[in-house]
Amino acid sequence: xxxxxxxxPVYNEEESLHALxxxxxxLIERLPNDEVELVFIDDGSADRTYxxxxxxxxxxxxxxxxxxxxxxxQQIALTAGLDYASGDAIIVMDADLQxxxxxxxxxxxxxxxxxxxxxxxxxxxHQEEVFLRKIVAHLYYRLxxxxxxxxxxxxxxxxxxxxxxxxxxxxxxxxxxRYIRGLTSFVGFTQTSxxxxxxxxxxxxxxxxxxxxxxxxxxxxxxxxxxxxxxxSYIGFFISLFSFLxxxxxxxxxxxxxxxxxxxxxxxIILLSFFSxxxxxxxxxxxxxxxxxxxxxxNRPLYLIKHKINFPDT
Ligand code: UDP
Ligand code: MG
Numbered sequence: 001x002x003x004x005x006x007x008x009p010v011y012n013e014e015e016s017l018h019a020l021x022x023x024x025x026x027l028i029e030r031l032p033n034d035e036v037e038l039v040f041i042d043d044g045s046a047d048r049t050y051x052x053x054x055x056x057x058x059x060x061x062x063x064x065x066x067x068x069x070x071x072x073x074q075q076i077a078l079t080a081g082l083d084y085a086s087g088d089a090i091i092v093m094d095a096d097l098q099x100x101x102x103x104x105x106x107x108x109x110x111x112x113x114x115x116x117x118x119x120x121x122x123x124x125x126h127q128e129e130v131f132l133r134k135i136v137a138h139l140y141y142r143l144x145x146x147x148x149x150x151x152x153x154x155x156x157x158x159x160x161x162x163x164x165x166x167x168x169x170x171x172x173x174x175x176x177x178r179y180i181r182g183l184t185s186f187v188g189f190t191q192t193s194x195x196x197x198x199x200x201x202x203x204x205x206x207x208x209x210x211x212x213x214x215x216x217x218x219x220x221x222x223x224x225x226x227x228x229x230x231x232x233s234y235i236g237f238f239i240s241l242f243s244f245l246x247x248x249x250x251x252x253x254x255x256x257x258x259x260x261x262x263x264x265x266x267x268x269i270i271l272l273s274f275f276s277x278x279x280x281x282x283x284x285x286x287x288x289x290x291x292x293x294x295x296x297x298x299n300r301p302l303y304l305i306k307h308k309i310n311f312p313d314t
Pocket of ligand 2: 094096098201206
């Protein structure tokens with residue numbers, strides 16, 4: 001008999017919670033030989049999520065909740081889930097039923113075969129998802145892999161199973177700009193994937209704003225690669241080389257042909273604004289890394305807890 005934990009980051013999911021819980025109860029019936037716990041991380045929800053989870057927790061001891069003092073974001077909520085889950089295998093899922101619970105059974109059987117990380121890979125994204133978002137997601141994963149030093153599986157969300165030893169490894173990574181998918185690759189161990197069809201959201205709207213999504217995408221690139229910094233050096237090098245060649249050319253022309261070129265005003269302005277733009281961009285990239293160093297140096301806690309339910313010390 002093994003213990004299996006499910007962790008769900010939840011942020012204003014009052015409309016999905018009951019359906020999710022019913023689905024999970026069905027799933028638990030199909031795992032008769034295992035002990036199951038459901039760990040919900042209430043990421044500072046402002047609706048009835050907290051109350052509903054409290055009620056569930058009082059009724060069912062295997063429903064556990066960690067409630068944050070405010071909204072810290074999904075990746076941090078996942079971190080808390082990993083910190084508090086005590087299973088031999090830990091399954092990370094969305095609370096909106098976009099990740100079909102039945103796929104969890106496939107993840108578990110792969111785990112029993114001996115894999116330490118089993119991630120669920122999207123065969124299809126649902127039609128309702130905006131076309132543009134699909135394309136951007138596709139390109140993003142390719143870019144991320146081109147830049148990152150360790151391979152990060154494409155087209156996978158956070159839906160995955162992690163063995164206890166992987167979670168113990170993840171718990172050692174305490175950086176603030178977190179990208180759990182990348183960290184899982186960093187930790188290593190034997191990894192495999194299972195294909196699945198991603199459903200529509202059961203209710204409500206995506207809790208990811210465009211800004212949050214952009215931040216996550218940037219965290220993915222910045223925390224797994226210093227290549228943008230290298231690219232900057234290359235750009236700088238080629239610009240210098242280019243101007244050096246230009247200078248040589250003009251000097252030689254003056255010496256040997258006594259030619260004095262009249263400077264083109266338009267060209268000057270174009271070059272000037274091009275290189276100013278370049279400099280600002282480059283400073284921005286460097287600034288982005290420095291900002292991250294600053295945040296790590298502050299070393300604030302990753303999250304603060306308001307309330308816990310069904311954990312031994314509460
Ligand atoms: N979520 C969270 N904190 C946030 C945003 C989202 O805990 O600040 C949760 C949300 O409740 C859901 C999961 O993270 O269970 C995935 O979010 P969502 O479904 O909105 O993202 P999408 O599937 O649209 O990418
Ligand atoms: Mg979702």
